[in-house]
Amino acid sequence: MHLRLVLLTTFIFVINALATQQIAFNAHLGLFSEKHNERLEDLKFIQTDTHPLTHSDVILNTRPMTIYRPRSLETLHNARRQSMRYGESPVEPLEWDVKEVLGPDVENRHTLAQLARMSGNAYALPGLPNWYEVDQAWNQSFPFGWEDEDDGFRGHVFRSEDNSTVVLSIKGTTLNGPTSKKDRFNDNLLFSCCCARISPKWLIRPLCKCYTTHWGCDNTCIANTLIDDSLFYSIGVRLMEDLIKEFPDANIWLTGHSLGGALASLLGATYGFPAVTFESPGERLAASRLHLPLPPPPSLASPNSVSSSDSDPHPAHPHLPNFHVYHTSDPIPQGTCTGILSLCAHAGYALETKCHLGKSIVFDTVGKLGWHVDVRTHVIKVVIKRLLEDVDVDWSDSDNYEDKGLWHRSWHWMKNGLLWGSTIDGSKANEKRREVPQAKAEEDCTDCFKWEFGDFKVPGDDDDDNDDDGDDIPEPPDPNEFWNH
Structure with a gap:
């Protein structure tokens, strides 16, 4: 039994050593x-x-x-x-x-x-x-x-x-x-x-004419805009x-x-x-x-x-x-x-x-x-x-431990007990501490969700200002650089 534990511990250490490099x-x-x-x-x-x-x-x-x-x-x-x-x-x-x-x-x-x-x-x-x-x-x-x-x-x-x-x-x-x-x-x-295209439409000038009435947006029009x-x-x-x-x-x-x-x-x-x-x-x-x-x-x-x-x-x-x-x-x-x-x-x-x-x-x-x-x-x-x-x-994620299967909980038990020297009682308190949240x-x-995307007949100009909805966007007011670097 002790030999098995030694072999298992050695195997785990080798796997962890190989997994992380610098x-x-x-x-x-x-x-x-x-x-x-x-x-x-x-x-x-x-x-x-x-x-x-x-x-x-x-x-x-x-x-x-x-x-x-x-x-x-x-x-x-x-x-x-x-x-x-x-x-x-x-x-x-x-x-x-x-x-x-x-x-x-x-x-x-x-x-x-x-x-x-x-x-x-x-x-x-x-x-x-x-x-x-x-x-x-x-x-x-x-x-x-x-x-x-x-x-x-x-x-x-x-x-x-x-x-x-x-x-x-x-x-x-x-x-x-x-x-x-x-x-x-x-x-x-x-x-x-x-x-x-947002509401109210005067807040931001649209970049294209892909908008239709009742929250519709033409997929082909959008794709053509992105070809630039x-x-x-x-x-x-x-x-x-x-x-x-x-x-x-x-x-x-x-x-x-x-x-x-x-x-x-x-x-x-x-x-x-x-x-x-x-x-x-x-x-x-x-x-x-x-x-x-x-x-x-x-x-x-x-x-x-x-x-x-x-x-x-x-x-x-x-x-x-x-x-x-x-x-x-x-x-x-x-x-x-x-x-x-x-x-x-x-x-x-x-x-x-x-x-x-x-x-x-x-x-x-x-x-x-x-x-x-x-x-x-x-x-x-x-x-x-x-x-x-x-x-x-x-x-x-302390709430996820009980939802894991038997194999995961057994592996967690061995990992904590053999590698990190913690107590082996399977409790949430003994989960390995995470430096960053788990990637999910x-x-x-x-x-x-409120938009409908499909192949619609796109009107030529729908903002009542007699322009062509080009991509010449006017400069917005200075927001004091609230999110840039």
Whole structure:
């Protein structure tokens, strides 16, 4: 009996040691965009010099993670364009290869804090007031997209010391500044129910003419609006293509805050890379409107590949390595910063979606910490300084223990007794303390429930002002930058 316990203990220690590894980041890369004309296909992101970081490297914990890599990117992009333009499914099923890679350990608070800093620094260059100096490893920046100050798609690239991992951080929304208009245009197009058509309609000028009477929205019209190559998602596709060419053998992670996080998730889902977002609006509806082909979960019959002909009954696709970190004090990722009295609407934003792809890591700051719901807590600084690096709380789900099966409770009993030296009585009090909440799929989540989407006859101009409802959106009043970085 004692020999069995020793062998079991040894086995468990080995499994835990193999599961968690660390990656050191000691260099930043510079990417700059090279565009000789206004055509998107001529836009290139070119690597500049590699710059070493200081002696204080950043260590991120990793864990094995399942990803779904498109077998042919050309086939995937063609299928998406065919679906968007003509509503046609591909003749041949799309295929993805199922692979095991090292992804970010989203159960480790330090790793999340480092990725949050990386997301925050996508807003700035070193030396500026909003650059985070907490960790010396981020004191140098080698960015992409900063050559044209009006270009809203920008951020930073970080590389591990052994070139095995590359992290792309994407900037979110800035309310005031040269990128604010493009940021707002992408926000309203991706996260509103129907091109920012809200009530009262004078509050925000709609981006398209897809609205019909009685809360109807034309799907074909919306899809045609999203074809525009100047949208941030389309620019991100070009960046990802160039990044993959530069690092064909590296694991690529994506991260970002707010709009940047949603773009990171959409691009991660497109290319099969892990993504960790912070306070991002729900992007599940945007993925559907962009006609992103998403892989179904693997089956026992075919564990190494999946096909679009397989079914995936869960709309969140929880098997995807997309993780959304947000807290309950922020109304934006929950889709509740809406209505005539909301600061979002008065700032010119229609952020109505709440459903996310993959899984969400939700910090109940209202229930556990007593925070109030306040859109000002949306800023990345709050996530870093007040939540991930300051609050030391047990985020375990104590209510879920009794609902587990016999095998889970037996494993829990052995794990606590053999590895952590706690008493072995199976009580809730002896659950392992969690640094962060458990990642969960958003069940029974529905966006835009009062809207009806379909193929409607869209009127030419329905706002009684004799204009053509173009996308030239007037600047909103200055809301004193209540949520940007």
